[in-house]
Amino acid sequence: MVNVAAEAARQLDFTELLREHQGMVFSIAYHFLRDRAVSEEIAQEVFLQLYKTLPSLESPAHVLYWLRRATCNRSIDYVRHRRLLPKVNLDDAPELTAAAAPGDPMLSARLRKLVTSLPPKQRMMVVLRYQEDLDPEEIAHVLNVPVGTVKSQLQRSLAMLRDKIERTIGEMNL
Secondary structure, X not given: OOOHHHHHHHHHHHHHHHHHHHHHHHHHHHHHHOOHHHHHHHHHHHHHHHHHHHHHOOOHHHHHHHHHHHHHHHHHHHHHHXXXXXXXXXXHOOOOOOOOOOOOHHXXXXXXXXXXXXXXXXXHHHHHHHHOOOOHHHXXXXXXXXXXXXXXXXXXXXXXXXXXXXXHHHHHHO
C-alpha cells in the first residue's frame, strides 16, 4: 500500500519543482522549436516524466540536469520525427505579438530563421549557450558530449551564421 504521507510530500515537491523550472523548460523548447504549442506540449511531457522519475533523482542539481537533458532530447526527437510529417510553410505561421527588445527587428527575425536552419544538435547548443546562458561545460554535461565537441560545434555554428548573414546582406545590396 502506498504511504499517503510520502505521496503527499512527493506531490508537494513536484509542485515546487514545476513552479521553479517550468519557465526554463519551456524556454529551451521554445527557443529551439519556435513553436509555442509544441513547446508547451514538450514541457508537459517532460514534467509528466519528471513526476514518474522524481523518486530516483537525488538532489536539486540532479533535477535541474535531468530537466535540461530531457527537454533537449524531447525537442531534438520532435524535430527528427517532424521531418517525416507534412511540411507547413513558416511564412504561413503567425508571429508572436510580444514586445520586441530594442534593436533592429528585421535582423532579429533573420537571425532566428538562420539559427533554425542549423542542424538539430548544433541548434540546441546555440540555444543552450546564448539563450539559456549555459557555459560549454554545462552544455556538454546536458547533451552528454565532450566539452571540446561543444566548443567546436559552437564555433562552426557561429561561422555558419556569420557566413549566412554576410550572404544575406550581400544579396540585399545588389
